Amino acid sequence: MTTPALLPLSGRRIPTLSPGASSFPHHRATLRLSEKFILLLILSAFITLCFGAFFFLPDNSKHKRFDLGLEDLFHSRPIIKLICKAYLIPSSCREEEESLRDKIRADHERALQEAKEKLRKSREELKAEIQTEKNKVMEDLKKKDVGPKPLPPVPMPKVVGVSDGEPPEPDVKEKRDKIREMMKHAWDSYRQYGWGHNELKPIAKKGHSTNIFGNSQLGATIVDAVDTLYIMGLHEEFKDGQEWIEQNLDFSVNAEVSVFEVNIRFIGGLLAAYYLSGQEVFKLKAVQLAEKLLPAFNTPTGIPWAMVNLKSGVGRNWGWASAGSSILAEFGTLHMEFVHLTYLTGNPAYYQKVMHIRKLLAKMDRPNGLYPNYLNPRTGRWGQHHTSVGGLGDSFYEYLLKAWLMSDKTDTEARKTYDDAIEAIERHLVRKSNGGLTFIGEWKNGHLERKMGHLACFAGGMFALGADGSPDDKAGHYLQLGAEIAHTCHESYDRTVLKLGPEAFKFDSGLEAVAVRQNEKYYILRPEVIETYWYMWRFTHDPKYRQWGWEAVQAIDKYCRVSGGFSGVKDVYSSNPTYDDVQQSFFLAETLKYLYLLFSSDDLLPLENWVFNTEAHPLPVLHLGNITLPGSEPAQR
Ligand code: DMJ
Numbered sequence: 056m057t058t059p060a061l062l063p064l065s066g067r068r069i070p071t072l073s074p075g076a077s078s079f080p081h082h083r084a085t086l087r088l089s090e091k092f093i094l095l096l097i098l099s100a101f102i103t104l105c106f107g108a109f110f111f112l113p114d115n116s117k118h119k120r121f122d123l124g125l126e127d128l129f130h131s132r133p134i135i136k137l138i139c140k141a142y143l144i145p146s147s148c149r150e151e152e153e154s155l156r157d158k159i160r161a162d163h164e165r166a167l168q169e170a171k172e173k174l175r176k177s178r179e180e181l182k183a184e185i186q187t188e189k190n191k192v193m194e195d196l197k198k199k200d201v202g203p204k205p206l207p208p209v210p211m212p213k214v215v216g217v218s219d220g221e222p223p224e225p226d227v228k229e230k231r232d233k234i235r236e237m238m239k240h241a242w243d244s245y246r247q248y249g250w251g252h253n254e255l256k257p258i259a260k261k262g263h264s265t266n267i268f269g270n271s272q273l274g275a276t277i278v279d280a281v282d283t284l285y286i287m288g289l290h291e292e293f294k295d296g297q298e299w300i301e302q303n304l305d306f307s308v309n310a311e312v313s314v315f316e317v318n319i320r321f322i323g324g325l326l327a328a329y330y331l332s333g334q335e336v337f338k339l340k341a342v343q344l345a346e347k348l349l350p351a352f353n354t355p356t357g358i359p360w361a362m363v364n365l366k367s368g369v370g371r372n373w374g375w376a377s378a379g380s381s382i383l384a385e386f387g388t389l390h391m392e393f394v395h396l397t398y399l400t401g402n403p404a405y406y407q408k409v410m411h412i413r414k415l416l417a418k419m420d421r422p423n424g425l426y427p428n429y430l431n432p433r434t435g436r437w438g439q440h441h442t443s444v445g446g447l448g449d450s451f452y453e454y455l456l457k458a459w460l461m462s463d464k465t466d467t468e469a470r471k472t473y474d475d476a477i478e479a480i481e482r483h484l485v486r487k488s489n490g491g492l493t494f495i496g497e498w499k500n501g502h503l504e505r506k507m508g509h510l511a512c513f514a515g516g517m518f519a520l521g522a523d524g525s526p527d528d529k530a531g532h533y534l535q536l537g538a539e540i541a542h543t544c545h546e547s548y549d550r551t552v553l554k555l556g557p558e559a560f561k562f563d564s565g566l567e568a569v570a571v572r573q574n575e576k577y578y579i580l581r582p583e584v585i586e587t588y589w590y591m592w593r594f595t596h597d598p599k600y601r602q603w604g605w606e607a608v609q610a611i612d613k614y615c616r617v618s619g620g621f622s623g624v625k626d627v628y629s630s631n632p633t634y635d636d637v638q639q640s641f642f643l644a645e646t647l648k649y650l651y652l653l654f655s656s657d658d659l660l661p662l663e664n665w666v667f668n669t670e671a672h673p674l675p676v677l678h679l680g681n682i683t684l685p686g687s688e689p690a691q692r
Pocket of ligand 1: 450510581582583641645669670
């Protein structure tokens with residue numbers, strides 16, 4: 056049997072059985088009757104629904120989501136529209152269509168009006184309108200941007216001695232002016248030929264960089280030099296540098312940088328510029344960069360990688376380092392800057408990272424009490440047993456002493472670690488040559504190499520700086536040791552043709568403070584010898600230190616100065632040297648700064664109030680006796 060196909064109720068056709076569908080007429084009649092009854096019921100239910108919807112459902116047109124005329128078409132009173140279409144109820148449909156048409160007409164008129172107004176406006180007015188819109192969007196974006204959070208206010212450490220430091224003696228003042236002029240020549244040349252690049256090639260007169268800064272233009276010379284400009288009173292140049300930093304220094308770059316170099320040059324430079332000038336931008340940039348360095352500490356031991364990619368945070372070590380090790384002078388030269396970062400931001404992470412390194416080192420066995428230069432960050436074991444106060448080791452010892460000084464001498468743990476380390480160094484590494492010159496050799500697998508690097512010459516200043524406070528009343532002894540190192544290093548300069556010191560010099564087979572190998576005869580504008588002269592001057596006021604400093608000024612000006620800045624030289628024993636064509640950023644940060652201070656009065660940056668980081672960036676002493684750093688124990692006196 057074929058069941059009757061109930062067509063949708065269109066109102067046009069009452070369903071019927073197809074002819075010949077059934078041969079029983081009575082049955083057919085019964086079916087028709089009940090069908091009609093059901094249809095009637097459905098129809099009345101729909102009519103009731105229709106009225107209910109009309110009077111009681113909310114009007115969607117009052118809750119617009121789009122301002123398009125089509126909105127009502129699809130969203131307002133949908134049930135009426137459906138009924139309208141399905142049942143062809145003429146009056147409701149007409150009303151609905153009418154109101155729709157009115158709405159569309161009104162919208163069109165409004166759009167037309169707006170278009171006419173726009174056409175009446177001049178090109179300039181339209182441009183201005185677009186610009187206002189753009190600015191608004193940019194402002195909104197900036198608000199949403201996750202820029203640096205404002206830092207909590209902290210008591211500003213006592214910033215004293217940011218004075219002119221003009222020396223009373225006219226001849227000293229004249230020398231100081233000459234050094235200032237050299238700084239201006241170095242800066243102006245970089246400004247002209249290398250602006251924004253990391254360093255300058257003063258002969259080629261273009262930008263230069265090395266792998267320590269990654270492949271990015273981070274303006275290393277600007278960041279390294281701004282505090283020197285400030286100290287020398289070169290205000291216009293300082294402002295220029297500050298502006299560049301404000302507008303261009305961006306650390307969200309895909310660059311793999313040296314954690315150590317970026318810390319001492321950039322974070323140190325920015326923090327010093329902040330403390331000296333009070334300009335917030337320097338502090339904010341320092342903190343932005345520091346955050347980017349933190350992933351370098353994600354190693355199994357917490358000893359950081361040597362390099363980190365600023366964008367990805369992926370770290371690794373130098374390929375040349377013994378057994379995949381990190382370097383003592385690199386992971387051991389973070390303390391000063393990181394303590395300041397915690398102090399300024401209230402974020403304990405920085406302090407905890409460097410204290411963790413200190414604790415880990417304290418637990419380790421040390422061959423002969425010496426710290427090897429290599430430590431594997433995965434295993435926590437020493438690499439090759441090579442100890443040096445020059446390259447690879449140097450500033451680790453410096454920062455132990457300076458951590459103590461910087462804490463207003465409350466960090467006694469740092470002082471004790473320094474004293475123990477220096478004692479072992481003196482016993483195993485410090486020797487007197489046959490000619491009576493005191494030198495610091497290098498310890499290589501149980502054997503002393505009688506060679507001293509230019510870098511190790513900084514230790515003269517360190518010994519003098521650490522004299523006060525040394526155990527067993529050995530202050531006089533350490534001041535004397537500092538003086539002897541200063542003398543030896545001066546000899547290494549004096550025994551050359553150019554009166555500039557070689558990179559490394561020997562005390563062997565009749566040799567006294569002279570370089571032997573060709574690849575150790577270069578001078579790359581390094582500061583360490585002058586740094587020691589300055590500390591010795593501050594502690595003794597012996598005029599020979601100014602005299603030695605002046606010799607260096609004259610030699611640098613004569614042999615390293617070129618029309619495009621200052622360049623290193625490849626052989627200090629040759630009267631006709633070739634240039635290396637690099638103006639190192641530390642020449643402006645350190646060499647010229649120490650020279651300037653050497654010819655200034657002592658009230659400029661007094662050592663009771665300032666501690667210089669290893670790149671000569673002065674940071675104020677933090678009087679931690681009254682302050683507890685977040686994440687630290689209360690300081691003990
Ligand atoms: C500087 O970057 C720092 O002084 C560092 O501690 C060692 N080397 C250079 C300058 O020679």
